[in-house]
Amino acid sequence: MVHTSLTKRMLAIAALLSVGLILPIFAAAQTNAEFPRITETRAKAAGNFEMDAGGEASIHGTNLVPSGKGFSRVFIGDAEATVTNSSASQLWIRVPVSLVPGRSYDLYVVTSAGKSNVVKVKILSNLTQANAPISVTAPNGGEQWETGLIHTVTWTPYGYNPDINSSQDVTAYLEKSDGKGGIVRLGNVQETGKASIHWRTGALNSLSDETYVQPGQYYVYVVNNKTGASDRSDRPFTITARSVDLKINGSDGPVSLVPGEQVTMTWRSSGKAASCRAYGVGAARGENSISNLGSVGTKKVYYSTEANVRNVFAECYGENNLLINSDVVKVTTNQPRPASITVLSPNGGESIQIGVPYTIRWEQKGVDRVSIALYKDDKWQEWITRDILFAKRDNETYEFPLWVPEGSSMGDTGSYKIYITGERSDGSGYVDDKSDAPFTFSRNARSAPRISAIAPASAAVGSQVTITGTGLQRASNDVYANGRMIAAFLGATNCDAKDVPTCAIRVRVPATAPGTYDVLVKNAYGTSNTVKFTVTSAGTSAVSLASISPTLAAPGTRVVLRGSGFTPTGNQIWCMSGCTYSPGVIPNATSIASFDGKSINYAVPQTPPGVYTVAVKNANGTSNTVPFSVVVASASATSQMASALAAIEGQLREIQAIVARMLGQQ
Incomplete structure (x- = not known):
């Protein structure tokens, strides 16, 4: 009974195939490329x-x-x-x-x-805390880290709850070659924060403040003080010289100064610095800053008399007034100065829209320069900015922009916090703060695309047309005509741009029969309305792909591509979706002959099982796409046919009803 039923279903499907009614549905069953x-x-x-x-x-x-x-x-x-x-x-x-x-x-x-x-x-x-290994991931060889800039020493595995090599249990050491095949340990790196090993590159606990190791090649060695697990950089990394170097009275600091005292300031900037600025000193007594300094120089200046000013620092800028880097000289006093940082926003519970500018706000006191990082799931993710020098007074709110572009993966999973660390103005260490509770990123809700016009409203095969509307994307727009996707997407203008209500995408009319078609657009925002478009002529040189037979096969099987407009030589078969390199030419199909202009004989290459869309390209242009399924070599024809039948089983009755109504109207 089951076999007879299956045979009847196959005969019914064959009849529907003969009149072309089930092709779109069979193709849809084959092209569900959304499944992971x-x-x-x-x-x-x-x-x-x-x-x-x-x-x-x-x-x-x-x-x-x-x-x-x-x-x-x-x-x-x-x-x-x-x-x-x-x-x-x-x-x-x-x-x-x-x-x-x-x-x-x-x-x-x-x-x-x-x-x-x-x-x-x-x-x-x-990998619990008791037996987890540890491996350095940065710096692990080849990196170039500038002296005095904050970089993050990282390792794997790393996590909390349960703790696996958590930062409070790990110490990092700086080492270098002794030139004789051995390693010399110079000291443990001086951390600038409590949450991870954020290191002001070149600073060691064994050195005095603002004193760094000489530029050269080094290794980082990390050890878990509880488990004893350890690892060293696979290869040396390079600590480079400062791109901005400031000295007061020939010293990198700390220096002891009296307010209003005249000092000699020397500065130097490498790279493409156009100008520098100095803060905490003036050209005359009572002044607190000097602008429009050259990239290199020496100048007699006066230390500030302002009570809120403690250290002297310099910033150097390149073209378009972009900050290159900065340096600071610590000025010592007899009394320690209170210092604090407090994150104000985002401080927990916020939902920040991706693609929309956001402002990070915090308060600081007794701090000269700060670095801001993004933490994901309580782990350091990336630096947003590092070593910003502020000339503002204490007890003011400070701001820095945060903007995550539309294409970012943030917001899909995870919770986030902002982490800010800053140097104390008196040179006695660092203070930091982090968002009290997690915040999230969310994607801006966008309406489904809507087509307002297609220009021109009619054109021949091979012509370029422009679709204008809203909700269109810069890429990843799929254009359909009567349910078949058009492969020749040419580009977009003003799509996804800020404050632009409409944009335009360009497509080329694929090889198809003359007539009027319903055109729509699909993208990540949804499916658009349909607009009529007329194909006036099939063209004389267009290439069209009608079918691939069989529609599914194992690697090594020979298949036949049928259509029109194939050239005697130089036909290419392109994988338009499903391949890791899509869209791109299939490696074993870069130049294939067609002896009759209507068929191409081709062997399926070694490729993972899955559903792919295929097109033919040659001197006549690019064809429409046709779905093709690659199956495992051991799969039998019977099981593959059963899978195909299962894919359309839910729609068979509806199609039969349509045919019955059609016959009843005759």
Whole structure:
């Protein structure tokens, strides 16, 4: 009974195929490229599909993040992993600590578009605080870090709750070669904050304030003081000379000065500095700053008499008044000066829109220069700015802009905090503060695209037309005509720009029969309205791809591409979506012959199973796209046909009803 039913269904489908009614639906079943697919996993010091509980790993594949708004979740067995960063081709995760070493688990990805294939992963070990290794990730060789600038020493694995190599347990040391094959330890790096090892490059606890090691090549050695785990940079990194160097009376500081005292100020800026400014000194007594200084010079100046002024610092600027760097000379006093930093906003609970400017605000007292970092899930993520020198008075609110571009992955997962650290004006160390509670990033709600006009309203195959409307994107607009996607997207103007209500995208009319078509646009914001467009002529040199037979095959199988406008030689087959290099020419299809201009014989290359869209390019232009499925070599024709039938089973009855109504009207 089941076999007879299947045969009847196949005959019904064949009849519908003969009149062209089921082709769009069969294609849709084949082209659901939104489903995620896993191709491999990676973890430090582990093989493919191997990872450590409590460690970090990455998952690679396609469609791991759905287009538009959506979610991505990773499951290993019954435990859900934490997604720390994401893109369409890669997910970064923290492996659940509950997984048992030596066991294998099913790993899969679930997105708002569906569930991925399932892969087996083996858990090698459990990286708890007791047995976790540690590996330096920065500086790990080849970096160039400027003397006096704040950089962050990082390592992996690293996390909290449970603590894995947390920063309060780790000490970093600076080392260098002794020239005889050995290593000399110079001292532990002087940290500028409590949350991570943020290092004013070249400063060591064994050196006096504002004294740095000489430029040269060095290593960083980190050790967990509780577990004893340790690691050293794989290769040396370089500490470079200061790009801005300020001296008072020939000293980098600290210096002891009396208000109004005349001193000799010397400054030098490397690079492309056009001018410099000095603060805390004046050309005459009672003045507190000097502008329009050259990039190099020596000048007799007077130390400030202002009670709120403590140190002397210089800033140098390049073209367009862009800050290159700065330097400070500490001035000592007998009394310590109170110092504090307080983050005002974002301070917890805010939702910051991606693509919309935001202002970070804080209060500071007794602090000369500050650095601002973004923390994600209580871990340092990146520096927003470093070593800003302010000439404002104490007890004022300070501001710095924060702007996350539209294309950023922020906002998909995680919670964030702002971290600010600053040097005390009296040279006695650092103060810092962080947002009291997490805030989040959110994507600006955008309306679905809407087409206002297509110009011209009619054109021949191969012609360029412009679609104008709202809600269109600079890229990733898919244009459809009567349900078939147009591959020849040429570009966009003013799309996604601020304060621009409408924009325009350009497409080329694909090879298709003359007639009137319903055109619409799909992108991450949704699906647009339809607008009529007329194809006036099929053209004389357009290339068209009608079908690929069979529609699914294993690597190595020969298939036939049928259409029109194929050239005797020089035909290229392009993978327009689904491949890691899309859109791009398939490596084994860069120049293929067609003996009749209507068919191309081609062998499927070695490629992961999945659904791909294919087009033909030659001297006549670029064809429309046609879906094609690559299956595993062991899959039988019967099972593949069953899968195809299952994909359209829910729509078969509706199609049969349409045919019945059509026959009833005759």
